Amino acid sequence: MNNNPSISVFGLGYVGSVTAACLAKRGFQVVGCDISQAKTDQINSGVAPISEPGLDELISQQHEVGRIHATTDAASAIKASTISFICVGTPSTASGALDLRFVEGVSQQIADAIKEKKERHAIVFRSTMLPGSTRQLAERFFSEVSHLVDVFFYPEFLRQGAALADFEDPSLSAIGVLEVSQKTDSITGVLEKDTEVVLVESAELLKYSCNAFHAAKVAFANEIGRIGKAVGLDSSKVMHLLCQDDRLNISSYYLRPGTPFGGSCLPKDVSALCQKARSMGVAVPMLDSLLESNQRHLESLIERVEFSKTRRVLLVGLAFKAGTDDLRGSAMLELAASLLLRDFDVKIFDPDVAPRNLVGANQRFAAAKLPSLDSLLVSDLAVALKGERTTLVISKPCVEIVELKKLLGGDEEHHVIDVNGWADLKSIAPSYEGLCW
Ligand SMILES: NC(=O)c1ccc[n+]([C@@H]2O[C@H](COP(=O)([O-])OP(=O)(O)OC[C@H]3O[C@@H](n4cnc5c(N)ncnc54)[C@H](O)[C@@H]3O)[C@@H](O)[C@H]2O)c1
Structure with a gap:
């Protein structure tokens, strides 16, 4: 006997027909639903409605053993299932905005069918949608049946051309819930192992972040490619070598939101590369945008x-990163200079930085950007924080957390801006905000 829940898959395009076929292969009874009669007819004849390596054979096998069929009738698909995967299209409008027409249409149909059916049902959106969309759909279409439905957003990461293998072994699996207390029990059987559970908005942004990152990687490789070609070399070799570095390049390093980049190398070298490209008439809009984005x-x-x-x-941390006194290109130094121009009363705490020890280019940079550095530096945090509510901009953990806790515990209710996500900071600051969270 098959104890697997029955699943309906709405939208039988590139994602939906792969999803339907692969779920059937895993032993689920699957009903596909599409507004296109031609697509449902194809599934019901054991033929794939789209072209994808291996899909025709899989649909033919699953059709033969009676585990997959399709319909254009949404109500009957809902009646025949307890879980629905929504894989309808989310195209762009003429202005480039996200067009939610199809997810809205299918949500209305499903809500109407659940009102009739009056049984518990899980709705799993897999269509790519911007942060806030799933919650809006849940409020607009499913609030009347909220006691019967569990709504999730479960982003799909498959690639066309390798879709069956990607479905079987996804590169990433995270599911969005509407509330942290929402259980995923109703869909446990269809979730990948080790799926991260996050809020729907995080899962929605995750999908866009992945695609934006992929697009950024392609654009970056192509811009390096054009520069390479212009200087007469094979840039695919350069990129191949770049990918050999899995400590700094192909890794999570440099992928944490926080301080703007700085230091003596990144701003200077990005600038020189862009200048070289311009001098050869090579357009590199992505590389050109890096310094502006940083600003x-x-x-x-x-x-x-x-x-x-x-x-x-009070700026806590001044050098461009922890463990150095290098101020060249330091974003915190730029911040101090900008705040002084805006008439803020600025103090700086950084035990790594002693003006008398600064030499050479480091000293010249500091003197040019922040001539008053000497008078801004403080060594006693207690004195610096006494008597008036202060905003602490903390970019590096250069003070013991227990000491900081004592200092923040006074009557002034100091405000903390955490630039780099110092894990312990949130729990000790009376007033806290993260720069990017
Ligand atoms: N194509 C990919 O590689 C890929 C990968 C990951 C995520 N996605 C996302 O998945 C979603 C689907 O993409 P796709 O490429 O499969 O789209 P698609 O255009 O190939 O298929 C969408 C299907 O939905 C059907 N549809 C529209 N309204 C319907 C309704 N009310 N009921 C039933 N069916 C309905 C359409 O007839 C069509 O067959 C999109 O949001 C896309 O961004 C796509």
């Missing part, structure tokens, strides 16, 4: 300080 990020930090509504600001 925008610094400005967003300045905005956070301005919103905090204190005139006194």
